[in-house]
Amino acid sequence: MGGTKRPPTIVCYICGREFGTRSVHIHSKTCSKMWSAEQDKLPETERRPCPEAPPGFESLVRASLGKKPVDDGSGDALLDKMKKGATIDEMLQEYNDEAFRKNDQENLSPNFAQRP
Numbered sequence: 864m865g866g867t868k869r870p871p872t873i874v875c876y877i878c879g880r881e882f883g884t885r886s887v888h889i890h891s892k893t894c895s896k897m898w899s900a901e902q903d904k905l906p907e908t909e910r911r912p913c914p915e916a917p918p919g920f921e922s923l924v925r926a927s928l929g930k931k932p933v934d935d936g937s938g939d940a941l942l943d944k945m946k947k948g949a950t951i952d953e954m955l956q957e958y959n960d961e962a963f964r965k966n967d968q969e970n971l972s973p974n975f976a977q978r979p
Contacts (some may be wrong), residue, residue, distance in 0.1 A: 871927045871955055874962035877914050881959070884927040891916075923958055927951050 873952040877894040891913045895913050922932030922941045933940050944954055 864945065872959070873920075873924060873927070873955055874959045876916050876920060876962065879962065879966035884924050884955075887924060892961075920958075923951075923954060927955060 867957055871884045871889050873884050874881055875887065875890060875894055875900055877891060882890045898913045902913075919941050926941060926945070945947065945951075
């Protein structure tokens with residue numbers, strides 16, 4: 864077919880949905896607010912803190928956009944994988960597979976409530 868490559872996507876560490884690497888930062892700000900709003904509806908004893916970005920998340924997004932990884936130590940593993948010949952697409956796929964697995968293990972639905 865047309866040969867047009869699909870833009871790279873990454874799984875949101877909050878809700879588990881996929882977003883383009885160019886828009887995930889905009890989404891994550893909104894998603895964090897939505898998470899808080901949903902948690903506020905729950906009894907205080909059932910509320911959970913909003914998930915934080917996993918180590919290397921920012922560096923992976925930056926690398927997918929052709930930028931240098933952040934210099935906070937989290938990009939070290941990413942740089943090591945790149946030196947060993949891993950492509951950004953492979954690393955995004957590895958991250959996304961792990962994020963989907965984690966989302967299933969934590970039994971979360973996209974609206975942040977636990978599944979029945």
